[in-house]
Amino acid sequence: xxxxxxxxxxxxxxxxxxxxxxxxxxxxxxxxxxxxxxxxxxxxxxxxxxxxxxxxxxxxxxxxxxxxxxxxxxxxxxxxxxxxxxxxxxxxxxxxxxxxxxxxxxxxxxxxxxxxxx
Numbered sequence: 174x175x176x177x178x179x180x181x182x183x184x185x186x187x188x189x190x191x192x193x194x195x196x197x198x199x200x201x202x203x204x205x206x207x208x209x210x211x212x213x214x215x216x217x218x219x220x221x222x223x224x225x226x227x228x229x230x231x232x233x234x235x236x237x238x239x240x241x242x243x244x245x246x247x248x249x250x251x252x253x254x255x256x257x258x259x260x261x262x263x264x265x266x267x268x269x270x271x272x273x274x275x276x277x278x279x280x281x282x283x284x285x286x287x288x289x290x291x
Contacts, residue, residue, distance in 0.1 A: 195272060199235065199250065200265035207236045208270035215267035228252045229268050 196211060210233045215221045229235070229252065238257065239249040247259045 196269055198266040199237070199260075199268035199270050200248070200262040202237045202270060204237050204240060207234065207273050209233070209273050210235055210268055211271045212269045213267060214269065215264075220264055220267055224264065224267060227258055228256055234273060235268070235270060 199210075202208065210229055210231055212231060213221055213224050213229050215224075233253050236251045236254075237248060238251055241247050244262075246262045248262065248265055249257055249259050250265070251257050
């Protein structure tokens with residue numbers, strides 16, 4: 174029972190972060206956005222297992238590269254700067270992404286892109 178209570182607490186905390194605008198599903202990120210994977214959760218075990226096997230693991234850095242033309246589906250993302258994967262939007266929405274706080278991760282952050290644009 175204690176394990177289930179911890180999982181509920183974690184889901185509550187993620188919900189608070191989403192409402193505060195600090196996290197979002199991967200499918201809602203804009204092209205060029207960079208973040209860190211916080212969780213992979215879907216209602217289907219096969220989708221979740223497939224994402225984990227492709228490298229969508231907690232703590233991995235992810236960057237949105239491109240969107241498809243029709244309905245912005247599929248989207249291409251880079252994981253940890255070494256693998257590019259194409260996902261359908263429904264699969265990408267199972268990946269919860271937070272801000273990239275580690276400046277030494279080797280990827281360009283949102284703040285450094287904004288400084289370069291001005």
